[in-house]
Amino acid sequence: MKPEDFEFIMPLGRGAFGEVVLVQYQGAYFAMKILKKRKYNGMINFVLTEKEVARKVRHRFIVRLAYAF
Numbered sequence: 001m002k003p004e005d006f007e008f009i010m011p012l013g014r015g016a017f018g019e020v021v022l023v024q025y026q027g028a029y030f031a032m033k034i035l036k037k038r039k040y041n042g043m044i045n046f047v048l049t050e051k052e053v054a055r056k057v058r059h060r061f062i063v064r065l066a067y068a069f
Contacts, residue, residue, distance in 0.1 A: 001067060006032060030066060 006023035013020045018035040040047055054065035 002069060003032070003034075006030070031063065 006025045009022040009024055009029070011019060011021050012031060017039045018033060020031050020033050023030050023032045035047065051065065051068055054063065055068070058064065
């Protein structure tokens, strides 16, 4: 699986480190967070921690991680 497998629908938001876009994959909609690697130069632990929290937490008010690449 790669980012090109998803169909871009529309941008949802933009922040200091990247952007979030609405995408579609096999009929299901997802919010894809796209991070700029250059902005995270010395903060790789922050990125990995955010990914692990999103992957492990199961709560109705927190977005669940479906894919990461």
